[in-house]
Amino acid sequence: MLAIKPSSQKPEKCSANVLPCQIKYDGPIEAKQRYWKPVETHDGSKSAYFRGRELRGTDVALPEGFRGSVLQITEKRLHPPPADSAPDSDEEEIPEDIKIAEELAAFDSVTVWGHDSAPSETEDAYFKGLKEWIAFSTAVRDFGLCRDRN
Amino acid sequence: MEDIPIETQEIELETPVEDVFMAPSIHRPEILSGASYSHFSPIPKTIEDDMTTECVLGIDEAGRGPVLEGPMVYGLFYLPLSIHRSLLADTHHFDDSKVLTPAVRSSLMEKLCTLDSDLYQSCGWATRVMSARDISSGMMKANGTYNLNAQAMDATIDLIKRTMATGVNIKEIYIDTIGRPEIYQKKLEKIFPTAKITVAKKADSLFPCVSAASVCAKVTRDAALDVCYESYSTTSDGKDKSADGWGSGYPSDARCTTWLKQNMDPVFGWGTECRFSWGTAKDLLEGKGGSAQVDWPADDDDDGMKMTDFFIGSTEKSQEGDEFMNWYGHRVTEKIF
Numbered sequence: 150m151l152a153i154k155p156s157s158q159k160p161e162k163c164s165a166n167v168l169p170c171q172i173k174y175d176g177p178i179e180a181k182q183r184y185w186k187p188v189e190t191h192d193g194s195k196s197a198y199f200r201g202r203e204l205r206g207t208d209v210a211l212p213e214g215f216r217g218s219v220l221q222i223t224e225k226r227l228h229p230p231p232a233d234s235a236p237d238s239d240e241e242e243i244p245e246d247i248k249i250a251e252e253l254a255a256f257d258s259v260t261v262w263g264h265d266s267a268p269s270e271t272e273d274a275y276f277k278g279l280k281e282w283i284a285f286s287t288a289v290r291d292f293g294l295c296r297d298r299n
Numbered sequence: 300m301e302d303i304p305i306e307t308q309e310i311e312l313e314t315p316v317e318d319v320f321m322a323p324s325i326h327r328p329e330i331l332s333g334a335s336y337s338h339f340s341p342i343p344k345t346i347e348d349d350m351t352t353e354c355v356l357g358i359d360e361a362g363r364g365p366v367l368e369g370p371m372v373y374g375l376f377y378l379p380l381s382i383h384r385s386l387l388a389d390t391h392h393f394d395d396s397k398v399l400t401p402a403v404r405s406s407l408m409e410k411l412c413t414l415d416s417d418l419y420q421s422c423g424w425a426t427r428v429m430s431a432r433d434i435s436s437g438m439m440k441a442n443g444t445y446n447l448n449a450q451a452m453d454a455t456i457d458l459i460k461r462t463m464a465t466g467v468n469i470k471e472i473y474i475d476t477i478g479r480p481e482i483y484q485k486k487l488e489k490i491f492p493t494a495k496i497t498v499a500k501k502a503d504s505l506f507p508c509v510s511a512a513s514v515c516a517k518v519t520r521d522a523a524l525d526v527c528y529e530s531y532s533t534t535s536d537g538k539d540k541s542a543d544g545w546g547s548g549y550p551s552d553a554r555c556t557t558w559l560k561q562n563m564d565p566v567f568g569w570g571t572e573c574r575f576s577w578g579t580a581k582d583l584l585e586g587k588g589g590s591a592q593v594d595w596p597a598d599d600d601d602d603g604m605k606m607t608d609f610f611i612g613s614t615e616k617s618q619e620g621d622e623f624m625n626w627y628g629h630r631v632t633e634k635i636f
Contacts, residue, residue: 198333
């Protein structure tokens with residue numbers, strides 16, 4: 150399990166992008182304007198270039214009440230193990246080991262990119278994933294709220 | 300695409316001079332943003348005074364070879380038929396390519412752009428700057444390649460069409476060939492039935508107007524490369540900018556490949572001035588230079604799902620990733636595309 154710890158100060162705003170390729174790299178990079186400069190096109194989609202290819206993107210806004218976070222999992226625990234633990238007392242409930250994930254940055258929309266054409270709202274796996282997941286989780290939450298009220 | 304090495308002597312001729320003339324065909328914002336654009340000179344006074352003047356038109360290119368850096372430029376040049384050879388060949392020696400060193404080209408271009416010069420009074424010209432960004436993205440299109448020859452022909456045809464649309468009376472057209480001359484000539488004759496068209500190999504050494512068009516193209520490309528490079532030499536990231544710059548932009552020019560190696564971003568590669576579509580650039584990115592590997596969905600593989608993908612553990616070695624990565628389900632592989 151993980152626990153999300155909101156950052157103490159206002160998290161840095163970032164823009165999230167889903168690219169139509171797999172980049173075998175994990176870590177921070179500097180996205181200089183020289184390399185990555187999305188611009189609006191006349192048809193309302195976005196255009197940017199990556200490694201010589203043209204990408205077209207569409208913004209998917211997170212709905213009201215949702216928040217996108219960039220998290221980093223730390224080695225910190227929500228319940229630090231007690232200093233003098235009694236290993237043989239298995240009757241006692243051991244608190245679950247929960248790591249803390251710290252919020253590095255926040256975003257309120259995701260740009261989904263396709264090679265040469267913007268991804269289709271009805272066909273693209275990521276586009277659908279974002280929309281359907283949000284719709285689904287909203288339904289679950291709303292159901293929970295209804296039940297709690299009754 | 301394979302890179303064809305060029306001769307050392309040719310590198311000399313392709314290397315821009317320092318302080319190359321900045322012609323009006325240099326549009327800085329477009330060049331810096333990586334966009335393609337066209338530039339047209341005003342109609343020269345001699346022709347404007349009598350628009351029925353019969354004119355000859357030449358077309359040539361610069362940077363169509365396997366260059367890594369900078370735009371490919373198409374140049375168009377026209378003037379009254381009656382002074383074609385006398386003004387260009389006899390007075391200004393536009394016919395001898397050996398004389399046309401980068402420095403001479405630059406000064407001829409300057410003359411052409413100077414008010415009251417004989418060239419300015421009688422000659423009109425235009426350029427199409429086809430950016431490295433647009434060439435690359437055309438060649439690496441998702442649904443089949445928009446190859447360099449097709450891009451070059453479209454640029455040529457567009458330049459001629461737009462020049463004719465100004466009302467200039469073009470009687471003869473001379474042009475260096477793309478592919479086989481007969482086929483290209485037939486194609487152009489269909490599009491421009493009112494002009495006598497001559498497509499030939501090495502047209503720049505045969506026809507002065509093609510030689511002049513070549514000068515417009517080359518000087519514009521040289522200056523455009525300069526503008527691209529300025530943006531690197533003036534950045535304040537503390538890196539030592541080698542005095543050599545990137546040379547001619549040709550892969551057999553050590554300055555160019557050295558520059559590419561030293562200035563490769565591990566994720567992005569290079570900026571919009573680089574032609575990613577050429578073999579040398581691809582090899583550098585996919586080689587051991589320390590750049591991240593990037594996989595694109597295979598073009599022929601439109602439905603990469605295999606039946607076995609539905610069985611957990613059949614293809615996946617193990618469910619890699621930590622708890623958080625699997626929070627919303629498992630990572631999708633590139634097969635999803």
